[in-house]
Amino acid sequence: MIQIDDVLVSLDVLEQRFCCSLDACKGACCIEGDAGAPVELDEVAELENVLDIVWDDLSPEAQAVIKKQGVVYTDCDGDLVTSIVNNKDCVFTCYDDNGGCFCAIERAYRAGKTKFYKPVSCHLYPIRVKDFGEIKGVNYHRWDVCKAAVLLGKKLDLRVYQFLKEPLIRRFGQAWYDELDDAVQELKEKKMIE
Numbered sequence: 001m002i003q004i005d006d007v008l009v010s011l012d013v014l015e016q017r018f019c020c021s022l023d024a025c026k027g028a029c030c031i032e033g034d035a036g037a038p039v040e041l042d043e044v045a046e047l048e049n050v051l052d053i054v055w056d057d058l059s060p061e062a063q064a065v066i067k068k069q070g071v072v073y074t075d076c077d078g079d080l081v082t083s084i085v086n087n088k089d090c091v092f093t094c095y096d097d098n099g100g101c102f103c104a105i106e107r108a109y110r111a112g113k114t115k116f117y118k119p120v121s122c123h124l125y126p127i128r129v130k131d132f133g134e135i136k137g138v139n140y141h142r143w144d145v146c147k148a149a150v151l152l153g154k155k156l157d158l159r160v161y162q163f164l165k166e167p168l169i170r171r172f173g174q175a176w177y178d179e180l181d182d183a184v185q186e187l188k189e190k191k192m193i194e
Contacts, residue, residue, distance in 0.1 A: 002187070004179050007172060009161075012140035013127060014184050015193045017153030018160045020146075022100060035075040036082030036090050038121040038128075044080070046116040047071040047092075047105075053113050054092065054104040062091040082119065092118075123167035127160065159184075 002009050048071055065083050075081045083091045094104045105118045117123060126146060130137040140160050153163065161168060161180060169177045187193045
């Protein structure tokens with residue numbers, strides 16, 4: 001583990017290879033699991049504001065869940081997470097003609113309809129950030145649905161932190177990312193990581 005400012009970063013984030021392979025997984029991380037995606041408190045308003053833009057892209061079931069409980073709820077661990085449909089799909093999940101899923105918010109962002117990309121936890125996946133008060137922990141979350149991403153990451157020799165450069169900068173800033181990258185190069189030179 002290394003520390004950059006007030007953030008502890010697991011060595012797995014620096015060593016393991018990863019690159020999303022949506023053709024293989026079909027966006028399973030948006031529809032699998034036992035809770036929605038973690039949400040920061042300041043993101044709730046963003047999610048509510050984007051509703052008018054993405055509403056017609058959402059399934060009738062997702063619309064019903066949102067009308068009943070809103071865009072987020074508190075899960076059994078006490079974390080604020082996106083609402084889900086049938087204990088499975090994130091309410092912002094949409095499907096294409098090939099059965100692949102995508103985020104309605106990200107699609108609206110890419111079309112220039114909103115400045116909100118999507119919750120930072122979604123953008124950062126498979127990294128999970130845990131708040132420990134004064135310190136944050138950054139860990140690589142392994143999940144079977146991402147096997148193809150691991151294989152593609154190995155083929156491309158792309159480390160988790162490299163694949164997630166944009167969201168890491170979004171969350172922690174460019175200077176923080178540059179310091180992280182410098183630390184990785186130093187660890188590689190000292191043969192402390194592969």
